Amino acid sequence: MADPRRVEFGDFLRSRREKLSPKAVGLPAGRRRRTAGLRREEVAQLAGIGVDWYIRLEQGRTVSPSVTTVDALARALRLSKAEHAHLKALAREPARSPFTREIVPPPIRRMIESLHQPAYITGRRWDVLAWNDAAEEVFGFGRLPEQDRNTLLLMLTNKQTRKSYGAGWTDVAKAMVAMFRANHDVWAGDPAFTELLTRLRESSPEFVEWWEAHDVRSTISGRKTMNHPTKGVLHFEHTSFQANDDPALKLVIYTPV
Template sequence: MADPRRVEFGDFLRSRREKLSPKAVGLPMGRRRRTAGLRREEVAQLAGIGVDWYIRLEQGRTVSPSVTTVDALARALRLSKTEHAHLKALARDGARSAFTREIVPPSIRRMIESLHQPAYITGRRWDVLAWNAAAEEVFGFSQFPERDRNTLLLVLTNKQTRKFYGASWTEVAKRMVAMFRATHDVWAGDPAFTELLTRLREGSPEFVEWWEAHDIRSTISGSKTMHHPTKGVLHFEHTSFQANDDPALKLVIYTPVEGGD
């Protein structure tokens, strides 16, 4: 059976190849092109590797590309720094333990409970593991069953949350999918991630479309406008931090701002 990470590696190569025009890399369009993207042999040539070898990589076969090969592919496909890092992560060998739900240390729980602004902790699968009173007032995490306390499920499959973000929902949700892609692909094939992916596919037609695009984005700070059912329009700046106790834990803090963008 194929290694799921190798399959994602190949799918990512194919998705970037199909989005890159010949003109962008100085190649003639030609008359017989059926699509606007590059051909496999063109990527192989640009990367300085054999066509058969590249085809095996794109097909997700159990082959281990060297760092040099990965870097050459990144240059050939004009990958961004985030995309390049993602390709390198997928190319790494080594056994990976099955996913287990993280446990938030008491010291971190006490820390977020002491904050006045909304704050919560998520794990690798984006499950919401702990939150403070201010976050409860805004997001109401406690009203959802534990298996539904996942930021992706809440934003993409919950109708009330969709209203919560108003006109900005599409932008917020699409960005989240691209950020989660980077995490998921490294955990591809793990039962916990497969179960989450199935729920997202079943609950959100938009997710299916965005997922197939295979876009990758890094986690960044930003701002959000929310339409709370009782508090009205809320404007926040948000940022996140990794915990030293367990890098899988991410602290997300929302700071209220006046007026928004």
């Protein structure tokens, strides 16, 4: 069976190729094209690699591209910084055990409990592992079953969350899917991630559409506006930090503005 990471690598190449026009890379449009985007041979030419080799990469075959090849593909496909980093991560040989739910060390748990602004800890699968009272007032994590305490599930399948974001829900949810895609692909094929994807596919038609686009983006700070059922309209700046104790843990803080 093909390595799921290699499959994701190939699918990502294909998705970027199909979104790139000949004009964008200085190539003539030529004869009428039956499919959108560049042809495989055009990408191979731009990257300076063999067509057969490129086809094997896009098909997710068990081949290991060098760093030089990955960089050449990134230039040929005009990848963004986040997309380039994602391609490099997928090209690396996997060296990990099956996913297990992370454990938050007591000092980190006590630290977030002492904060006055909403704060919580997530893991690699975006499960919410710990949170403070202020976060409970806003997000109500404690009222959810443990298997539903996941920020992507909460955004895409929880009706109250969708309602609270109003007209801004689509932009926030779509951005989250692109950020999660970067996390997921390096864990492609892992049962825990497959289970989460199955739930999302079954519950959210928007997720299915956005997921197939294979867009990726890096996690960045920003602003969110929520209409809370009892607190009214809330404006926050949100930012996140990795924990030195375990880089898989991410601290997310919402600062009222």
